[in-house]
Amino acid sequence: MQYETVIGLEVHVQLHTRSKMFCGCPADYQAAEPNTRTCPVCLGLPGALPVINRRAVEYTVLTGLALNCRIPEFTKFDRKNYPYPDLMKGYQISQYDLPLALDGFLEIDGDTQLGLGRRRIGVERVHLEEDVAKLQHFPGEGYSLVDVNRSGVPLMEVVSKPDMRSAEEARQYLTLLHSIVQYLGVSTGNMQDGNFRCDANVSIRPVGSQILGTRTEVKNMNSFRAVYQALEYEVVRQREVIEDGGAVVQETRGWIEEREVTVSQRSKEYAHDYRYFPEPDLPPLRIGPERVAELAAELPEFAPQRSARFQADLALSGYDADLLAGSRSMANYFETTLTLAATAKEVANWMLGDLARLLNQDHREIDASPVTPQRLADLLALVADGTLSTSLAKTVLEEMYATGGEPADIVREQGLGQISDTGAIEAAVAEAIAANPKAVADYISGKDTAARFLMGQVMRLTKGQAQPELALRLVQEGLELQKTRGSLEP
């Protein structure tokens, strides 16, 4: 029996606004001491009232537009009622039947293993709500701690239609959605920090069936890789349950990273009755077509289009173009450097090579790079005009990264300019030849590679500053001279 996988994803994206969703508290709670980003509103004190964060609404509309959604003229907030210690008011202000965006889609390449080509994954809706406080549990200790800093941070929820047919397609969808929200600048989209959370609804059914099978909800996947593995696992698990003659139970399952399994968390036999009703403290919003058009004009060129342009206009490889276009800041950095008179291939190599290595070591984003586009361009110019060899330039880059200095200054201070003075190099060549008689003998007896060895020695003696091609030529000349002399001697 062949089974088809049906996957839908619910992604919660924390919006990168300055304030929380319904009050003026700073939204940057990550680094703050517990319970220092609070006020009567996000604490849910008696008498406190919510007011809408305009930027959060705009970010959500922008995301909806980027996902090809329809933006209805009227939208409102609703109360989702349920009791839990991380929910200050005993209800969450969310959106129920009039969300900010509806009926969109994302295009992915499709799972070739299933014979699926480029196709659309439907986006059911995008809505806005507030985040809840953070609980810290101490099993066995008899208490838990509540940190209210996160309570009220704006959360955008993107709900897909159950259109994905494999873990691979889910991964593509997620990657693309992640790229879009980063590109828009509405979120940093960091899964590890909890800015980008993914829950999945998974079911299987016989191929050809139109009826949806019983689904499970899978939570606690904290990276793209975890999403992929969890979905693969869950599909196999469900198939085994059915093939063993059982039935899939509708429930919530958590992904356990260490054991690479999903584990039942609680039965979802009956959904919570959230007793949704319109939030009486907030008036409905009207987002007119004029405003939508204004926001649509703010949409940037997204990763796929930008990558295509890099490949077409700049003759970059698909692989390089995708990497450079992968994040908006990377792509912006790249294009800025290009305007400062550098060539695309050079910049791409340096950005994806040495610079990327340095940034990754520090877990830094390119926005935080001490090497600015201007400085990178300057460095590349020094290589182009012969002042620096490529390997020396790498050293200079490391210094630039460490100190934030200008390449020309570093070259001057450290005397790193490439030596192209023949006389200076000849002295080093003579020294290398004198110090390595065996290499000279090897060369004379036919081993051409000995020249390279001696060139290496010359580079060492000149602290890498000898112009490599010149050094090699002079070494070869010197060795030929040795050969001639040798043959002249009795």
Added chain:
Amino acid sequence: MSAPSRRPKGRPPGRRRLRNRPRNRRASDSGSPGTLRIGVATSDNGPPAASGARGEPSLAARTEDALERAAAINRRVQSPDCRGPLFGLPVAVKDNIAVRGLPSTSGSALLRDYRAPYDATVVTRLRQAGAIILGTANLDEFGMGSSTTRGFRGPTRNPVDPTRITGGSSGGPAAAVAAGAVPAALGTDTGGSVRQPAAHCGIFAIRPTYGRVSRYGITAYASSFDQVGCLATDLRVLGHVLSQIAGGDPRDATSVSRKVPDFAAAAARPELPRRIVTVGDADLEVLDAPSQRAFHAAVGRFEEAGCEIRRIGLPNPESSVAAYYLLACAEASSNLSRFDGIRYGHRRAGQESLPTTFRESRTQGFGTEVRRRILLGTTVLSRGYRDAIYGAATEARRQITARVLSAFDHGALLLLPITKVPPRHLADPVPATADYDGDRFTILAALAGVPAIAVPAGERSGLPFGVELMAPPWNEAALFSAAAAFSAIPSAAARRSRSPSPGAAGVR
């Protein structure tokens, strides 16, 4: 604070003639330290804070604090620095309005030890005018009630007849004003909670247009109905207070930024409406006979003064009461969810599971009526009921609102009774459920969001009787002017006896 214990000799016990109520002076009036006089009077009558002379609480005062402030303001009063009409005016606020540092219990044992860490916007605005918040006043728990007997501190006695209730839920503010402890007070009106006790205590009270006054800092009962109301014996003081606290607030998204008229000036410009729209005898049958007579007399006063009287049927009385209570309880069930004992307020002792802690903290902390309304509201919103009940009630509200608004044609004001019977005795057996139908007249203004003013209209059965005037949205000024004009009309009995009316406190 209980009624001052001076009782005129020779009068029957348990009754106070309205005319003996002390007048309240503005601090700047006589140049004398008027503010201090009131502060001293409070401490003369016995210990301040929660219990008055006979142990019935209506005012929890921070007397020392208030005295200090009064002294500081008095020093400024003598200087040319003295500002507006509310400067130095002592005001009491209902105990569900946040006053920083004061207990803000909403009359609930659950919040017995809770102190507000911030000021409600209306409190900030009063302070900005130099008014002194004397303290917080008693109420029915979370505003749920019409008697001010259901708060955890117990009942408040009616200053006019201390054996009787004040009405509610803003009974404390009404009693404080009626007893002369303060010239003005703030209450909250969700379905009549400021107008009904005003009527029972013989004072003025206004419920403004929904959105006129900020709700930030008001412990929510029913969000789409709650409004801060003002109570006073003097219409111009009432007007000054409302003008001061009104106006859009960026912290309240349901408040409206709209120019605030000078309501005191409106009170100083008595003007009767051309037409009064009121209800016919059929709708008045729910009133007891003396109340019916008193209402007819009030209508008669308008008529004799030249108003055209038009009679309509009370808009949908049964469905109004049902719609009001279903919607208010639904909103309340959600608003009160925050009281779970986790961060503040009463928490069940000992360590138990989360559901047990939630359930028992709330059961222990909430009174019976509050629990009843939460359960009712939760049911209304539950799956299977929500569309049929909450949906239907919302639609009913829309229709009732349309009917109320359509009554205001040709500059008409609506005139309705407030109460059906006089305030009952405290010693009477307590009814098992609150008399929801008793609100049938006052809920209309709350459902429609229109302003309404309670106006003293004489006595019936020896106890204060009040009527309410309603106006189209944003037209509180017409209410002040009409109330002033009405109060100036001598009653038929007074004209017969050619002596000043013993009725409403005069307008200066």
